[in-house]
Amino acid sequence: MTCLNNTSYSQIMLYQNHSRSFKENRYVYPVLSRRSKGISVGINLNPDKVCNFNCIYCQVDRNGSAPGISVDISQICRELAETLEMIKTGEIFLIPPFDKVPPELRHISDIAISGDGEPTMFPGFYEVVKEVLKIKEEWEERGHFPLVLITNSTGLNRPKVQDAIDLIYKNNGEVWLKLDAGSEDFHKKVSGSDIPLKVIIQNIKSVAIRHPVVIQSCFFRIDNSPFPISEIEDYCLLLKEIVESGGKIRLIQIYTVARPPREDYVSPLSQNELNFIADKVHELTNIPTEIYP
Numbered sequence: 001m002t003c004l005n006n007t008s009y010s011q012i013m014l015y016q017n018h019s020r021s022f023k024e025n026r027y028v029y030p031v032l033s034r035r036s037k038g039i040s041v042g043i044n045l046n047p048d049k050v051c052n053f054n055c056i057y058c059q060v061d062r063n064g065s066a067p068g069i070s071v072d073i074s075q076i077c078r079e080l081a082e083t084l085e086m087i088k089t090g091e092i093f094l095i096p097p098f099d100k101v102p103p104e105l106r107h108i109s110d111i112a113i114s115g116d117g118e119p120t121m122f123p124g125f126y127e128v129v130k131e132v133l134k135i136k137e138e139w140e141e142r143g144h145f146p147l148v149l150i151t152n153s154t155g156l157n158r159p160k161v162q163d164a165i166d167l168i169y170k171n172n173g174e175v176w177l178k179l180d181a182g183s184e185d186f187h188k189k190v191s192g193s194d195i196p197l198k199v200i201i202q203n204i205k206s207v208a209i210r211h212p213v214v215i216q217s218c219f220f221r222i223d224n225s226p227f228p229i230s231e232i233e234d235y236c237l238l239l240k241e242i243v244e245s246g247g248k249i250r251l252i253q254i255y256t257v258a259r260p261p262r263e264d265y266v267s268p269l270s271q272n273e274l275n276f277i278a279d280k281v282h283e284l285t286n287i288p289t290e291i292y293p
């Protein structure tokens with residue numbers, strides 16, 4: 001288990017600042033990312049702030065939610081090219097809060113398709129991936145960084161999304177998949193969704209059998225109680241089921257809430273509690289874990 005917590009207070013404040021606002025951009029936002037260990041250039045495919053989950057720990061500010069806003073792929077490409085250029089030339093590090101980024105982290109670590117909702121819900125998802133990969137290819141001589149998809153795993157059974165994922169891996173990218181529960185009841189409670197956990201697991205398998213994936217899992221206190229141990233054990237059984245069916249899991253990222261969650265009865269776990277969960281998960285599954293306190 002690795003703990004990525006070697007940070008000063010000012011760095012922690014920077015890491016917690018995952019604002020989707022950057023300049024006049026509508027879609028593209030750079031953040032200092034602990035998980036990717038540098039500047040992650042995010043692409044928000046859900047400017048309408050609509051998600052098919054309603055997680056109790058969600059840290060997206062849904063004020064100003066406006067269902068039905070269209071997504072302009074050519075604007076995404078323009079914003080992406082300009083933002084990459086600003087990072088590469090160092091111009092961004094003259095602007096707060098990026099002026100506080102330590103020198104060793106002043107590089108592009110990845111382009112991450114995520115957003116204020118589930119990115120694969122956007123009908124033009126495949127086209128976005130194709131266009132973003134073209135820009136990445138144009139940048140190959142100036143730096144190598146992967147394209148990462150961060151997803152709640154609900155849309156992975158759609159053929160066009162699967163094609164996009166194959167394209168991402170063909171270009172040395174990766175998919176980070178959310179899994180936050182071990183039982184149907186807990187999944188329903190945490191995700192606020194009627195999409196069954198067994199569908200999520202089936203979807204994760206469909207990708208993990210073809211490509212090595214990263215699992216992202218959020219653990220937290222509910223009503224100030226520790227995370228239920230039985231839920232952790234059930235969660236590990238699901239991970240083992242994925243592996244036994246031929247799925248490859250490269251890493252499990254274990255984190256907790258870092259910004260105000262949707263429900264005020266949800267609160268963060270301590271580093272010791274995350275360490276305990278990571279050790280337990282590693283012991284029961286033998287898959288590498290990293291924690292993000």
Ligand code: SF4
Pocket residue numbers: 051052053054055057058059060115116117118152
């Ligand atoms: S899937 Fe992500 S964006 Fe959607 S509600 Fe859950 S945490 Fe929020």
